[in-house]
Amino acid sequence: MKQPFPFSAIVGQDEMKLAMILTAIDPSIGGVLVFGDRGTGKSTAVRALAALLPPITAVEGCPVNSETPAEVPDWAGLDTRRVAERPTPVIDLPLGATEDRVTGALDIEKALTKGEKAFQPGLLARANRGYLYIDEVNLLEDHIVDLLLDVAASGENVVEREGLSIRHPARFVLVGSGNPEEGELRPQLIDRFGLSVEVASPKEIDTRVEVIRRRDAYDTDHAAFMLRWQAEDAAIRDRILTARKGLKELRTPDKTLTDVAGLCLALGSDGLRGELTLLKAARAYAAWRDDTALGRAHLRDVAGMALRHRLRRDPLDEAGSGTRVARIVEEVLG
Amino acid sequence: MADLTAPFARATTALALLAVDPGGLGGLAIRARSGPVRDALVAMLAVLPVPLARLHPAMTDEALFGGLDLSATLAHGGVVMNRGLLADPSALCLAMAERCPAQMAARLALAMDEGRGHLLIALDEGAEADEGLPPALAERMAFSVDLSDVALGDVTGFGPEPEELAAARAALSSVIVPDEAVVQVVEVCAAFGIATARAPVFAMRAARANAALAGREAVEASDLEVAVALTLAHRATQLPEPAPEEEPETPPPESQPDEGERQEAEGEGLTLPDELLLEAVRALLPDDLLARLAGRKARAARGSGSGAAKKGNRRGRPLPPRAGRLGDGARIDLVATLRAAAPWQTIRASASDRAGLHIRTGDIRLKRFEDKSDRVLIFAVDASGSAALARLAEAKGAVELLLAQAYARRDHVALIAFRGTGAEILLPPTRSLVQTKRRLAALPGGGGTPLAAGLRAAMELADHARRRGLTPTVVILTDGRANIALSGEANRPQAAQDAQGMARALASAGVEALVIDTGNRPEAALKVLSDILGGTYLPMPRADAKRLSGAVSAALGD
Structure with a gap:
């Protein structure tokens, strides 16, 4: 299998790239929803994400990527206490996946050959401390959506079945992509995504030509192309690490908090999740830009992606909620 | 170069290019009924340098991606895995691709x-314009040809020899x-x-593959022409702006072979005017492109074109089974249940002294089916003004009549009345005759005509119904003289x-919508409204209940 197209080589689509970088800086922002037409680089960007993420340290061989040996679940039956670096997991949740594959189930091999009751972890275990990616998320079956909502809310996956009683942590960043024309997404699931971006094909000829050029180079001169862009990816990765450190020292003036609350109030977004996400996203953004204090400029730049999917749908507003957010940001922040 | 206006020649050229660059061109969509023409083309798939794997839309994941081979595993006492069809590089020949569900796509x-x-x-056997490939797949294939109108006499042989293809690769x-x-x-x-x-x-x-096939070292104008004609024509969503009248001597198509023959030193030879490339695509556009585009838009709004689907456990197309409890009319999927129980048998047998199969409730798998969903008819009734009372009585009668029909057809009915400054949902979707009659009897009339508010209530209800798996149809009964705006103020233009x-x-x-004009004279504004809705307009001065329900039945097509 070919290495995925490098993240830094994606032309344009700055908002989508920024949203993904922000979740990499602060995973608690809670995932990205990418909506847009086909052929706009949605899948490419998500598949490229893995190369961008700083590695995590985890106990070797642990099925849920535990950070310390003490956290390794008993059922894993692990002897080793060695901790090693491994790439941040980015797990693909395919649309047709069965419940068993998602949550984990009886280890069939052990059951059949040795008559042992053992747990075989599923995709949720593998995605712990990493990313769970669902392409065409709007076509996901309802019962899998329910399951994801439940796990995403509790951060824990519970499997109860006939003597198999397993709990394991399942904290992951949810990344979804889809084409809204093909099906709607349940509001409950939309709400789980911290940020949302809408992507469209670039309109300028020059940009589009550049897209084709890079893709062509990737296909025909793969090794050289990867070499050239992997360096850029590494630079972004370093910047993400720096931003993570910077995040801790970032000052958040009270004035900004008032701005955040005012903004969400003016938009009438449901619940408080909007405020929290906006604040976190703005902080991550400030850290990314290497600023020391949060200000209105940061809010202005991330308000769209943090809030546009939280508004009540207004059927008369043809311009879409993105424009509405921009207008109100203009009004509130001046 | 073959004449690319002939569909079959287009198909063979596309196939040759695919054989040259199998990894990069995605594939070929063939729209044709099964028959000798399509068979001739399918037989040519042998030129592809990868093995052929046949798929059909109802294929399970296990067949596609592999999985545990349960019977072999039980027989050998060790795990035996199936290899899926997608395990090795292959040309996937998907029959009946128009029926491919979005999940599989x-x-x-x-x-x-x-x-x-x-x-x-992808073998697309769609007969109607609104049957077609799942967009996710159509997007990922470079070529698409329509062989519906190709006669057997037009079938030609495949051009390049295998050695030529290998050399080009x-x-x-x-x-x-x-x-x-x-x-x-x-x-x-x-x-x-x-x-x-x-x-x-x-x-x-495609241009690169074409150049390689012709033995050229660089892509030339003629390669580009072939490439855009094959890969872009079927994706066109608009006709190009007519070029300004600048070159009276637009080079005729005959001149381009010469152009191809010119020296291609430093890419200098690539001087095909854009206009010619446009022409290459335009020549292949179907005549009814604009009509089809309009149709496509309407279809896009309705979803995948396969009708609203809903999952149930009684009838329809089978879906993968899932765990659940028996009861509530659910049917057990015996094979899936046994499969779920099989791995546990060794463990359960050792814990019990009973011989035979050990099946527990957790193993139970239920059958699921996908079915066309029930329809809900949402009546938005204008209850305004003095004449309203008469109309309202008619509407009440019609709803009752329809409810009786709906009972037989398994449709649901909902009722919204709008009057004064807003709309009110009198009856959420129901099939209950008694409840409906009771609510209807209590419906008051009078006041202004807040048509927009009525429509909004209908839309909210439709949205809600759709989320519950129903297919909504809105029936609007009004005289169309909207005079109350959404904000509730009396402002005719705003309204x-x-x-x-x-x-x-x-x-x-x-x-889907249906507008019934209940005014004494047909109202032009309502015709406009119904055009915007893309629905049917029925002028029905003095509608009576029988005619109304007859009209609704006829407009809904049953």
Whole structure:
């Protein structure tokens, strides 16, 4: 299998790239929803994400990527206490996946050959401390959506079945992509995504030509192309690490908090999740830009992606909620 | 070069290019009924350098991606895995591709994206205009040909010899693509309103393959022409703006072989005017492109074109089984249940002294089916003004009549009344006759005509119904003289504007609509409204209940 197209080589689509970088800086922002037409680089960007993420340290061989040996679940039956670096997991949740594959189930091999009751972890275990990616998320079956909502809310996956009683942590960043024309997404699931971006094909000829050029180079001169862009990816990765450190020292003036609350109030977004996400996203953004204090400029730049999917749908507003957010940001922040 | 206006020649050329660049061109969509013409083309798939795997839309994941081979595992006492069809690079020949469900399309698309050397040959047997490939797949295939109108006599042989194809494959990576070719292709895409970035990528690769096949070292004008004709024509969403009258001597198509013969030193030979490239695509556009585009929009609004689907446990097309409890009319899937129980048998047998099968409730798998969903008729009734009382009585009668019919047809009925300054949901979707009659009897009349508010209530109800798996149809009964705006103020122009805005929103949500004009004279504004809704308009001065329900039945097509 070919290495995925490098993240830094994606032309344009700055908002989508920024949203993904922000979740990499602060995973608690809670995932990205990418909506847009086909052929706009949605899948490419998500598949490229893995190369961008700083590695995590985890106990070797642990099925849920535990950070310390003490956290390794008993059922894993692990002897080793060695901790090693491994790439941040980015797990693909395919649309047709069965419940068993998602949550984990009886280890069939052990059951059949040795008559042992053992747990075989599923995709949720593998995605712990990493990313769970669902392409065409709007076509996901309802019962899998329910399951994801439940796990995403509790951060824990519970499997109860006939003597198999397993709990394991399942904290992951949810990344979804889809084409809204093909099906709607349940509001409950939309709400789980911290940020949302809408992507469209670039309109300028020059940009589009550049897209084709890079893709062509990737296909025909793969090794050289990867070499050239992997360096850029590494630079972004370093910047993400720096931003993570910077995040801790970032000052958040009270004035900004008032701005955040005012903004969400003016938009009438449901619940408080909007405020929290906006604040976190703005902080991550400030850290990314290497600023020391949060200000209105940061809010202005991330308000769209943090809030546009939280508004009540207004059927008369043809311009879409993105424009509405921009207008109100203009009004509130001046 | 073959004449690309003949569909079959187009198909064989596309196939040759696929054989040269199997990994990069995605595949070929063939729209044709099964028959000798299609068989002739399918037989030619043997030129592809990868093995052929046949798929059909009802294929299970296990067959596609592999999984545990339960019977072999039990027999051997060790785990035996099945290899899925997608395990090795192959040409996936998907029969009845128009019936491919979105889930399977998404998974095939994923497999193609991973670049493991799969290419897709989609056999689209759709007969109607609104049957077609899942967009996720159509997007990922470079070529698409329509062989519906090809007679057996038009079938030609396959051009290049296997050695030529092999040589072209070897030379492919060294073919040079001049920079201005990329610009030209992107400009053609823009002119035809092709937004996806995959299209120009495919066009470039097709041009490269064509050059390799012709033994050229660099992509030339003629290669580009073939490439854009094959990869872009079927994706066009608009006709290019007519070029300003600048060159009276537009070079006739005959002149381009000469152009191809010119020296291609430093890409200098690539001087095919953009206009010619546009022409190459335009020549292949179906005559009814605009009509089809209009149709496509309407279809897009309605979803996948396969009708609203809903999952149930009683009838319809089978879906994968899932765990659950018996009861509530659910049917057990015996085979799936046994499969779920099988791995546990050793463990359970050792814990119990009973011989035979050990099946527990957790093993139970239920059958699921996908079915066309029930319809809900949402009546939005104008209860305004003095004449309202008479009309309201008619509407009440019609709803009752329809309810009786709906009972037989399994339709649901909901009732919204709008009057005064707003709309009120009198009856949420129901099939209950008694409840409906009771609520109807209590419906009051009088006040202004807040048409927009009525439409909004209908839309909210339709939205809600759809989320519950029902297919909504909105029936609006009004005299159309909207005079209350959404804000509740009496402002006639604003009210009309709001009503049209709401109608547009309803139409874009893909809700079917029917407008019944109950005024004494047909109202022009209502005709406009019904056009915006994309629905049927029935002028029905003095509608009576029998005629009304007859009209509704007729307009709904049953």
